[in-house]
Amino acid sequence: MRNTVHFQHKAVFYQSEPISSSTNEIWFVLHGYGQLPQYFIRKFKEISTKERIIVAPGGLSRFYLDGFSGRVGSTWMTKEERLLDIENYINYLNSVAEEVLSCDKDVKITLFGFSQGSATVCRWAEKLNFAFSRLILHSGAFPPDIDFSGLGNQLKDKQVFMLRGDQDEFINEERKAEQQALIEKLDVQVKQIEFQGKHDIHVDSLRKIIEQ
Template identity: 45%
Template sequence: MFRYGRFCRGNPGLYGKKKASILSIRKDFYYNRRARYYLSDEPSPSQAYLCIVLHGYGQLPEYFIKHFSRLERKDILFVAPEGLHRFYLNGSKGRVGSSWMTKEDRLNDIDDYCNLLEEVAEQLVAANSFDKIVLLGFSQGVATACRWMSRTKKPIDELILWSGAFPPDLSFEEAVQSIGTKPVSMLLGDNDEYAKPERLEEQKSYLAENGIQVQSQLFKGGHTIVPEVLEELVAKIFPKL
């Protein structure tokens, strides 16, 4: 498929003559590429629960998964897929982070990461029969989780939104339909510099009005995952068998 861009006028050339306008033609195409995810442990039939955790902007799943691995819950398989965009966090060298998307070509990026998450879930669900599947998004991963949740047919039982909110371009009506009667947890630090409590309350109220079970928690801290809060949440959502 072709998409036509703008005509771009060149700078005046020699003797005041103008360069010819240049037509920029865009063509999208598909190809096979490699993606990755990190696990808290090797998949095993003894794992009763699956928790898909989506990292925030500039994070790497290799380190993000450690928030969950240190809980030492052998009955839960935590999986952290990686956003498809890697970049240097500072300049052109040093630490690397990942993101799920940017404003550039965002709709195609959304399609791509939803397809990625669908494939990850397909691999894991096909290999084991889990009693419960939970989707958790942190920061930028919250919008990612919401968009995928609105599309997927995978049997996700619960949604956790940590330090983030429903993306403004996602229809709340679609979100309500996809969530149905599934419980939703919203967590936010009282000193979060990005997500505001007012926005959290607005979304909580709207979802509650439409029959969505919402549990919200304002914890002491900033834009981060607090170990004690996570441990308490996991213990509540995933009872030990």
Template identity: 45%
Template sequence: MEKRIGFEFNARYELLGTAGPQTDEVWLVCHGHGQLARYFIRKFSSIANEKRLIVAPEGLFRYYLQGYSGRVGATWMTREDRVSDITNYISYLSAVYREVIMPLNKPLKITFLGFSQGAATISRLATMTSLPFDRLVLWAGIFPPDLPPIESSDRLRNKECLLVYGLADEFLSDERMAEQNGIARQLRVTPEVITFDGRHEINEEVVQQIAARPYRQ
């Protein structure tokens, strides 16, 4: 007989910049499958400054990428016990948000960005919580198909939504993109598409372009 238990859990996240009175923009960025936050956050070092804070949570499950030793990566979830994993990481991400962003206690511009597997992760945070944000960026990933359609449509209404990917991305097939378009229609969202010459990766030039964009009023 399967049973459940709740307990306190300690998790880490990375910061670029220092939260303070000068901060007026925050990017919450979620890495992809097999990555670690301390390396992923470096992709955004060119846009971090005294006014823009970068926050990179880390997937709650770490594992050896090959065999039983060597490089370690993290993942947000697997298909096993997925509902529980989703609940746990939403609670974790919400806790990071409350610890870093809410104490600033001032109007902020907030970008949620998810890369690859992190795109589904950040999409759930955006649509399944009431946490304020202004811009949602799905990078080399798509909306997960199980988002609550009515709640998600309401949460994404009037939000800036970007879909970013490399033209040579080996993981975004025509079928995958068709799935993305179908889910977006169901959610009544039309993401602005930004492409670049590259593969399944974060492109620093595009990061800078997005950072330079004015937020939607």
């Protein structure tokens, strides 16, 4: 007999620096499979300023990347108890946002997902109860099982970007076609940017988005 139980859970997140009177932008950046937030946040060092604060939550499930020791990574979810994992990480992300936004400042919010974090950030965005201005999916995709009407409504008046490298080993023409079909189903404007590179953060593309 399968049962569930509610309990308190403590988790960390990382922030580029404290929010100050100069802060006018906050980016919530969600990492990919096998990454950790304390290292992922470093990839945004070149665009992080006192005005633009980067916040990096982390997947709640950690594991050894190779065998039983050594480097550790994390994941947002697996196929096992996936709906429960989704519920848990959405509650966690909401708590992170509540903590960060308790400063009660009027700031522009960007939601960013890399690789596996793209599906994660979409599921979070679909259920958000606070305003955001921009959604960026980097080297990732809209999940096919999302509530398309719910997410579509959330994104109607937002800037939406998809970034992918022309040498990304995880993206091929078939996957591009699948994503295009999902975008049409969402019925939102998505600006797609292809850069020269592989499956990694492309800072120059992020700079171009910031300038828009």
